[in-house]
Amino acid sequence: MFLFIVKRLVLLVPVFFVVSVVVFLIIHLVPGDPIDNLLRAGSSTAQRVQIAAKYGLDRSLAEQYFVWMRRLVSGDLGTSIIQGRPVGALIAQNLPYSLQLGGAALLFSALTGIAAGVLAASFHGTKLDDGISGLILLGSTVPSFWLGLLLILVFAVWLGWVPISGARGWTSLILPVIATGIGGIALVARVTRIAMIETARQDFVMLLHAKGLSPAIIQVRHVLRHALVPVVTILALRIGWILGGTVTIEYVFARPGLGSLLIRALNQRDYPLVQACLLMLAMAVILGTLLGDIIQAAMDPRQREVRS
Amino acid sequence: MNRREFLTSASVVTLGIGLGLTSGLPAYAAESEAVIVLGSAEAGAPNQDPIRASLLSLASNLIYDRLVEQDDDQSYHPHLAESWETDADGMNWTFKLRQGVTFHDGEPFNAAAVVWWIGKYKGSVNEYMTAAIDRVEAVDDHTVRFVMKRPEPNLIFNLAAVFMGIPSPKSYEAAGDSYGVTEAIGTGPYKLESFVVGQEIVLVANEDYAWGTALSENQGAPHIKRLTLREIPDSSTAFLELKTGGVGMLSSVPDEFLPQLQKEKQVSFRDLPGMGVTYLIFNSRSEPFSDITMRQATALAVDQNAVLKSVYSGVGREAHQFLISSLAESKVDPQFEIRHDPDKARKLLDAAGWTVGGDGIRTKDNKRLRIKFWTRSETEFKRIAEVVQAQLKAVGMETEIVTFDNTTLRDQLRKGEHQLVVSHYDWNNADILDWCFSAKNIPAPNSAMWNDAKSEELHDIAMLHSKNWDERVANFKKYQEHLLSQYAFAPLHEPAQNTAYNKDLLEVPERIRGPQLGQSTIVDMKAVQ
Numbered sequence: 001m002f003l004f005i006v007k008r009l010v011l012l013v014p015v016f017f018v019v020s021v022v023v024f025l026i027i028h029l030v031p032g033d034p035i036d037n038l039l040r041a042g043s044s045t046a047q048r049v050q051i052a053a054k055y056g057l058d059r060s061l062a063e064q065y066f067v068w069m070r071r072l073v074s075g076d077l078g079t080s081i082i083q084g085r086p087v088g089a090l091i092a093q094n095l096p097y098s099l100q101l102g103g104a105a106l107l108f109s110a111l112t113g114i115a116a117g118v119l120a121a122s123f124h125g126t127k128l129d130d131g132i133s134g135l136i137l138l139g140s141t142v143p144s145f146w147l148g149l150l151l152i153l154v155f156a157v158w159l160g161w162v163p164i165s166g167a168r169g170w171t172s173l174i175l176p177v178i179a180t181g182i183g184g185i186a187l188v189a190r191v192t193r194i195a196m197i198e199t200a201r202q203d204f205v206m207l208l209h210a211k212g213l214s215p216a217i218i219q220v221r222h223v224l225r226h227a228l229v230p231v232v233t234i235l236a237l238r239i240g241w242i243l244g245g246t247v248t249i250e251y252v253f254a255r256p257g258l259g260s261l262l263i264r265a266l267n268q269r270d271y272p273l274v275q276a277c278l279l280m281l282a283m284a285v286i287l288g289t290l291l292g293d294i295i296q297a298a299m300d301p302r303q304r305e306v307r308s
Numbered sequence: 309m310n311r312r313e314f315l316t317s318a319s320v321v322t323l324g325i326g327l328g329l330t331s332g333l334p335a336y337a338a339e340s341e342a343v344i345v346l347g348s349a350e351a352g353a354p355n356q357d358p359i360r361a362s363l364l365s366l367a368s369n370l371i372y373d374r375l376v377e378q379d380d381d382q383s384y385h386p387h388l389a390e391s392w393e394t395d396a397d398g399m400n401w402t403f404k405l406r407q408g409v410t411f412h413d414g415e416p417f418n419a420a421a422v423v424w425w426i427g428k429y430k431g432s433v434n435e436y437m438t439a440a441i442d443r444v445e446a447v448d449d450h451t452v453r454f455v456m457k458r459p460e461p462n463l464i465f466n467l468a469a470v471f472m473g474i475p476s477p478k479s480y481e482a483a484g485d486s487y488g489v490t491e492a493i494g495t496g497p498y499k500l501e502s503f504v505v506g507q508e509i510v511l512v513a514n515e516d517y518a519w520g521t522a523l524s525e526n527q528g529a530p531h532i533k534r535l536t537l538r539e540i541p542d543s544s545t546a547f548l549e550l551k552t553g554g555v556g557m558l559s560s561v562p563d564e565f566l567p568q569l570q571k572e573k574q575v576s577f578r579d580l581p582g583m584g585v586t587y588l589i590f591n592s593r594s595e596p597f598s599d600i601t602m603r604q605a606t607a608l609a610v611d612q613n614a615v616l617k618s619v620y621s622g623v624g625r626e627a628h629q630f631l632i633s634s635l636a637e638s639k640v641d642p643q644f645e646i647r648h649d650p651d652k653a654r655k656l657l658d659a660a661g662w663t664v665g666g667d668g669i670r671t672k673d674n675k676r677l678r679i680k681f682w683t684r685s686e687t688e689f690k691r692i693a694e695v696v697q698a699q700l701k702a703v704g705m706e707t708e709i710v711t712f713d714n715t716t717l718r719d720q721l722r723k724g725e726h727q728l729v730v731s732h733y734d735w736n737n738a739d740i741l742d743w744c745f746s747a748k749n750i751p752a753p754n755s756a757m758w759n760d761a762k763s764e765e766l767h768d769i770a771m772l773h774s775k776n777w778d779e780r781v782a783n784f785k786k787y788q789e790h791l792l793s794q795y796a797f798a799p800l801h802e803p804a805q806n807t808a809y810n811k812d813l814l815e816v817p818e819r820i821r822g823p824q825l826g827q828s829t830i831v832d833m834k835a836v837q
Contacts, residue, residue: 030716032716036718037715038362040362040735041739041743041753042739042743044439047435080354082363084354084360084361085354085355149544149545152545152548156548157548163554164545164552166538167507252542252545254538254541254542254545256506269715
């Protein structure tokens with residue numbers, strides 16, 4: 001197991017460098033530059049040159065990449081051109097909000113999704129199964145942006161139970177979590193349902209029935225546990241998405257977060273900030289996948305043996 | 309660790325991430341407070357440092373005072389400078405400073421602070437604002453003299469800008485690079501309490517304040533004791549917050565939301581004169597707009613009234629010249645103003661040899677009159693392009709609309725492949741003419757690629773050889789009249805600045821003083837008890 005984790009971590013190094021090159025090139029090759037966003041009417045053209053020199057934008061792309069990499073390796077993410085503050089500090093300021101919303105949304109969609117999947121599988125082929133599947137499909141096709149506004153209208157404006165927007169306290173987290181999590185429920189529920197139905201057809205389940213265990217215990221303690229392996233994989237893949245995938249929700253609910261930080265930086269072509277955010281999101285996806293593999297290995301002895 | 313333990317600890321970690329980071333609710337005092345939503349133009353201002361920032365919000369306007377204040381008619385009034393005078397050649401400016409003013413950290417405001425402050429601009433992104441000043445001398449403890457490198461009447465405009473708020477020298481030097489983020493110390497009516505970039509800025513009243521300007525009724529401490537400035541990117545959310553009383557005021561309402569807000573009986577409005585103009589750029593370096601006849605015909609084909617009515621539902625005003633209407637330089641001789649005249653446009657095109665073909669589009673030497681028409685991706689700009697497209701078609705010009713996001717468009721304009729472009733600027737000074745049309749600014753921001761000898765001559769007189777403000781106004785008028793006579797651009801629209809507030813929460817003075825919502829108005833605002 002230990003060897004397996006070490007091997008996977010070593011493999012991350014080349015991946016990291018490839019990702020960094022791609023991230024660097026993407027933002028430098030799109031049209032536009034950050035200096036336009038710094039200069040106001042009245043400033044001179046000489047100032048343009050001066051700012052470009054200050055941030056090294058007058059050097060070749062390769063040189064700029066190596067300067068960035070050298071600093072990155074020593075733990076320095078650079079300084080935002082537009083905001084004039086260390087990129088590390090900006091990310092540290094926004095990360096907790098993203099983790100809070102993304103983590104809670106993941107938890108919400110995992111718990112609700114698994115529960116819905118178990119219910120649908122246990123009543124496989126009945127009206128209840130059809131009903132749950134239908135509702136879930138509907139929920140997953142509604143755009144989160146629109147759902148967010150609708151939730152605000154009902155629960156904040158008409159009923160007045162929760163604040164409309166902002167990030168003050170836990171009550172302001174409820175609506176964004178629901179709006180973000182709904183999309184994830186469908187995926188989790190469908191995977192859970194299929195996996196459970198398939199597991200229920202296996203011989204060992206027949207044996208458990210033959211031993212006279214109650215159907216409820218068989219479903220929850222044996223079938224669900226086997227069925228959870230693919231569900232965990234799906235959830236792990238969504239860890240990267242937790243950090244950056246909530247942009248529209250952050251926008252509607254006026255919440256800060258990495259998504260909003262990245263979008264604003266992209267619009268202003270704030271190179272160091274965009275590079276750091278994208279690199280971090282890419283690494284989060286990769287680490288999420290790794291985490292998923294580790295959890296899967298921990299849950300399934302056969303996987304563990306094959307891999308180590 | 310066995311399987312069960314592993315799974316348990318994994319779930320605990322997930323729970324922790326999800327819930328553990330929830331921050332506590334800040335305590336709110338019962339005393340008068342208000343929440344204002346910042347406009348999108350000032351959203352994301354990363355710090356409150358007037359010297360080094362390139363974007364500042366309303367908060368900086370409230371934390372700092374300036375030497376002079378500007379009113380909504382763009383006139384100038386004393387603030388931390390009680391009076392000032394300029395000698396005849398414009399080479400010396402003497403300011404009498406107000407006495408008894410202190411910074412939030414208790415330090416006195418005096419001549420030494422001004423000498424230090426002007427010196428700090430050297431090497432900053434705002435250096436150009438003080439570039440004409442050679443040195444600052446302290447004549448006595450409350451008198452300073454600015455010795456100029458060249459006459460610069462526009463210095464008064466710079467001194468009234470939010471970028472020329474005066475910070476406390478002691479706190480500024482002590483804080484170093486973190487100044488403006490964790491602390492911001494000025495002499496203004498509000499003190500900074502907390503600041504989360506992109507989220508909210510909490511300000512508390514400066515109870516020692518006794519040096520308000522004549523623009524406000526209240527010259528003492530502000531009535532509203534606790535002021536929160538929030539950023540809400542989505543207009544629909546901001547609208548719902550205002551409607552339900554979650555916030556008291558929207559400092560800037562997009563025009564498309566006005567009709568909806570007007571239906572709410574608890575919402576009231578205050579209008580301010582515009583801060584910018586929307587116009588058409590002609591690329592004067594390439595066909596067909598290198599020819600003045602084509603520029604003139606296009607400019608005359610545009611109906612500003614139709615833009616006002618169909619895009620802005622009558623809000624704002626028609627633009628017939630380049631500058632915002634509250635500037636004295638905008639009052640050009642009416643014969644130079646560009647007004648809708650489709651008949652003349654058709655005659656000009658006929659005379660130039662462009663004949664109307666079967667489908668209503670003109671041709672000349674078997675070439676169709678087809679123009680590349682670029683615009684920004686925001687709804688407002690797309691709709692303007694569509695309205696103008698129809699108007700140009702009416703005189704026989706075919707246009708092909710292409711939209712770009714703003715940053716990409718700016719980059720595309722540098723390449724010089726454009727023909728006709730919808731553009732907009734926000735600036736309340738006539739020197740926007742220099743920014744957009746002086747030859748030194750080709751290819752950007754002079755996207756018209758405008759370069760003619762007479763314009764350059766008039767430009768230099770206006771920018772560099774005006775000795776005082778009145779002379780500057782006259783020189784800029786002449787410069788603009790020449791640009792208008794050359795049809796260097798086609799003016800379209802001057803959007804209004806709309807402010808909306810909740811009547812159940814706030815009392816707002818009838819007239820908003822200053823070019824934008826700021827200190828002079830906010831100190832007079834009251835919370836409804």
